[in-house]
Amino acid sequence: MYIGAIISTLVAWFIGLVLDANISQDMLGFLELRTLFPILTMGVFVLKAINDKNSK
Numbered sequence: 001m002y003i004g005a006i007i008s009t010l011v012a013w014f015i016g017l018v019l020d021a022n023i024s025q026d027m028l029g030f031l032e033l034r035t036l037f038p039i040l041t042m043g044v045f046v047l048k049a050i051n052d053k054n055s056k
Contacts, residue, residue, distance in 0.1 A: 005045040012037035
């Protein structure tokens with residue numbers, strides 16, 4: 001599970017980086033998708049781990 005969380009977070013960071021670089025210049029740095037996507041991805045993994053722990 002740890003490896004999956006790390007790989008998914010890195011992929012989310014890369015996707016956010018590509019999207020930040022390709023969105024129009026007037027929104028440059030405003031969206032911060034390269035930080036938003038990894039935080040959301042890691043949050044999903046943390047919530048899933050908590051849910052799995054409580055269901056046992």
